[in-house]
Amino acid sequence: MRRVVFSEYGGPEVLRVEDASRPEPGEGELVIEVAAIGLSLPVVRSTHGGAQLPHVPGGEVVGRVVSIGSGVTGWRVGQRAAGLAFSGAYAEFAPVAASFLAPVPDDVDDASAVALVRSGQVALGVLRAAALQPGESVLITGAAGGVGHLAVQLASVLGARRVVAAVGSAAKVSFLRDIGAGEVVTYDQPVGEPVDVVLDGVGGAVQEAGLECLAPLGRFVSYNAAGVDVDVNQLRFQAKTVIGFAMAHFASRRPDVYARHREELWKLCAGGQVRPAIHCTLPLERAAEGHRIIESRENLGKVVLNPTS
Numbered sequence: 001m002r003r004v005v006f007s008e009y010g011g012p013e014v015l016r017v018e019d020a021s022r023p024e025p026g027e028g029e030l031v032i033e034v035a036a037i038g039l040s041l042p043v044v045r046s047t048h049g050g051a052q053l054p055h056v057p058g059g060e061v062v063g064r065v066v067s068i069g070s071g072v073t074g075w076r077v078g079q080r081a082a083g084l085a086f087s088g089a090y091a092e093f094a095p096v097a098a099s100f101l102a103p104v105p106d107d108v109d110d111a112s113a114v115a116l117v118r119s120g121q122v123a124l125g126v127l128r129a130a131a132l133q134p135g136e137s138v139l140i141t142g143a144a145g146g147v148g149h150l151a152v153q154l155a156s157v158l159g160a161r162r163v164v165a166a167v168g169s170a171a172k173v174s175f176l177r178d179i180g181a182g183e184v185v186t187y188d189q190p191v192g193e194p195v196d197v198v199l200d201g202v203g204g205a206v207q208e209a210g211l212e213c214l215a216p217l218g219r220f221v222s223y224n225a226a227g228v229d230v231d232v233n234q235l236r237f238q239a240k241t242v243i244g245f246a247m248a249h250f251a252s253r254r255p256d257v258y259a260r261h262r263e264e265l266w267k268l269c270a271g272g273q274v275r276p277a278i279h280c281t282l283p284l285e286r287a288a289e290g291h292r293i294i295e296s297r298e299n300l301g302k303v304v305l306n307p308t309s
Contacts, residue, residue, distance in 0.1 A: 001019070001020060001021070001022050001092040001093050002018070002019060002020075002091065002092050002307065003017070003018060003020050003056050003088070003090060003092070003284075004016065004017055004018075004056065004057065004090035004091070004092035004284055004287045005017075005018055005055065005056050005090075005134070006047050006051075006053070006054065006055055006057075007052050007055075007111070008053065009047060009048055009049050009053075010047060010048070011047065011048070011291070011295070012044075012047070012184050012287075012288035012289070012290075012291035012292045012295065013248045013288060014047050015047065015057075015287045015288045017285050018087030019217065020091070022092075022093045023070075023088065023091075023093055023094070023095045023256070024067065024095075025067050025068060025069030025072075025095055026069050026095065027069055027070045027071050027096065028070075028071050028072060028073055028097055028098055028099070028287070029069040029072070029095045029096060029097055029101070029146075030064060030065050030067065030068050030072060030081070030095070030096055030098055030101060030169070031065070031066050031067045031069075031094065031095050031096075032061060032063040032064060032074065032081055032093070032094055032096060032101075032136055033063045033064050033066050033092065034061050034062070034063040034084075034089075034091060034092055034093060034094050034307050035062055035063040035064070035110045035306070035307075035308065036062045036063070036110045036111060036113070036114040036281075036304050036305070037059050037060065037061055037089055037090060037114065037304065037305040037306075037307065038059055038060030038061075038114040038115060038117065038118060038119065038146070038303075038304055039059060039093065039146075039290050039291070039294055039302075039304070039305065040059060040060070040118060040146060040294075041088075041145075041146075041201075041223075041224055041294055042118065042224060043058055043059050044291045044295055045058050046058075047221075047291065051087075051122060055087065056087055056088045056089070056090055056091060057087070057089060057090045058084070058085050058086040058087045058088065058181075059085060059089035059090065059113050059118075059220060060082070060083070060084060060085075060089070060117045060118040060119075061082070061083060061084075061085050061089050061094050061117075062080070062081070062082040062104060062110045062113045062114045063080070063081065063094075063110075064078055064079065064080055064081070064115065065077055065079045065081055065091065067139040069098075072098045072211075073258045075098070076102075079103060080103065080106075080241055081096075081101050081102065081103060081106040081114075082101070082102060082104045082106060082113045082114065082117040083096045083097075083098040083100045083102060083117060084096070084247075084251070085100075085116065085222030086117055088273055090287055090305065091282065091284075091307065092284075092308075094195060094306040099252075099255070100251065102117075102259075102262055104266075105270060107270040108152070108269050108270055108276070109184055110268055111276070111278050111281070111302075111304060112269050112276045113302055114302070115150070115277075115278065115301070115302040115304075116150070116179075116262075116265045116266070116269060116276060117262075117275035117286055118247065119147045119150055119302060120144040120150050120154075120265045120269075120276070121247060121251070121258065121261055121262065121265070122147045122223060122224070122245070122247055123147050123148075123150035123151035123154050124150075124154055124261050124264065124265060124287050125245060125247065125250050125261065126147075126151065126199050126221045126223050126245050127151060127154055127155060127158060127199070128186075128257075128261075129243050129245050130197045130199065130219040130221045130243065131195050131219060132157070132158055132159075132160060132196075133159070133196075134160075135159065135161045135162060136160055136196035137160065137161055137162035137163075137164070137195040137196050137197070138155045138160050138162070138163055138164070138195060138196065138199065138293050139166060139191055139195045139197070139198045139210060139213055140152055140155065140163070140164070140165055140166065140198075140199045140203045141165045141166045141167075141187075141198070141199065141200045141201060141202045141208035141210060142166075142167070142200075142224075142245065142297070143166055143167050143172075143176055143184075143200035144165075144167050144172040144176060144299070144300050144301070145297065145299060146299070146301060146302040146303070147199065147201055147223070147224065148162055148165070148199075148201060149175075149176070149179055149276075149300070149301050150274060150276065151199055151212060151276055152165050152176060152179060152181050153179055153180055153273070153274045153275065154268075154274060156180055157268060157273050157274065159263075159290035162183070162193075162195070163180070163181055163182045163183070163239055163256070164181070164182070164183045164185060164191055164192075164195065165181035165183065165184045165185075166184075166185050166186070166187060166206070166210075167184065167185075167186060167187070168186065168187055168297060169186065169298075170186055170221060172184075172300060174301045175277075175301075177301075179275065179277065180185055187202075187205075187206055187209065191213045193217070193224075193278075194213055194214060194218070195213055195214060195215060195218065195250055196214075196215055196217075196218050196219070197218060197219050197220075197221070198210040198211070198213060198214055198218070198219075198220045198221070199221050199223070200220065200222050200223070200248065201224040201249065203222070203228070205228075206226060207222065207228055208228060211230070211240070211242075214238075214240050216239050216240065216280060217237045217239050217240070218240050218241070219240075219241045219242075219243060220240065220241065220242045220243065221242075221243045221244075221245050222242065222244050222245070223245040223246070223254075223279040224265055225249075226241040230242055236248050268293055275298060276301065276302060277301025277302065278301055278302050278303075278304055279293065279299040279300050279301045279302060279303050280293070280299075280303060281304045281305070281306050281309070282303070282304070282305055282306070282309075283305070283306060283309040284305055284307050285309070287305055290303045290304075290305060
């Protein structure tokens with residue numbers, strides 16, 4: 001089989017395609033023949049350090065089960081599945097822990113499934129972590145990305161009165177208007193009236209500006225980005241709350257909620273209330289291009305690899 005691997009740290013240029021033996025499932029694992037792979041910013045960043053070398057990047061995968069490891073029940077060969085592989089995802093065949101794999105309904109296509117299996121879970125998870133209530137207002141940074149564009153739609157589904165989408169480029173405004181953002185601002189523009197909730201996937205100066213936009217008793221959720229120091233006294237004076245969200249902890253420590261969110265996302269997608277956007281679909285040989293798109297934050301929605309193309 002073919003897979004993408006990197007044997008040194010660096011940017012997208014370190015990714016290489018190589019031939020390798022098809023993996024066998026370990027205890028508690030299944031191997032799926034991969035139809036779609038979702039790229040995400042944390043995985044893209046892994047090429048710059050932290051991964052044990054050589055490394056096949058992880059990610060979201062959708063495909064069909066081809067083999068089942070010991071201790072796994074409730075699955076059959078040929079069944080469609082979507083899940084998270086923490087390594088070995090950029091390949092034609094990928095081993096996935098059964099605890100991070102779920103059946104895909106027939107009315108959800110592969111591209112939508114790969115967008116929802118992690119990015120959708122993060123988007124819904126951060127909104128629920130913020131305890132967004134009907135009638136409240138929300139500011140979403142990185143709003144055109146894989147997570148952000150779904151959070152924009154889900155905020156409306158959950159009853160937000162005002163959804164403000166914040167991006168780095170005016171070229172993304174029409175995309176966000178088309179998916180339902182009530183207001184769109186670039187990072188150098190004022191947000192206006194303070195908001196009840198901020199979802200931040202950018203960090204840095206954008207995080208600081210987001211905290212300033214937060215109304216008293218507001219909730220700020222940070223995910224997927226390097227943050228800056230926060231003055232807890234300022235939080236206390238204005239009764240603001242800052243929350244950190246990490247999918248690995250959420251999925252492993254709240255498996256029942258994780259499963260409920262997954263079923264909720266499938267239904268919302270099948271019913272047309274949430275429409276995942278696919279920026280582009282690339283073959284494995286162009287994985288470096290996909291990484292460059294995400295690093296430059298030019299994507300409108302999800303970037304996907306297709307090992308069969």
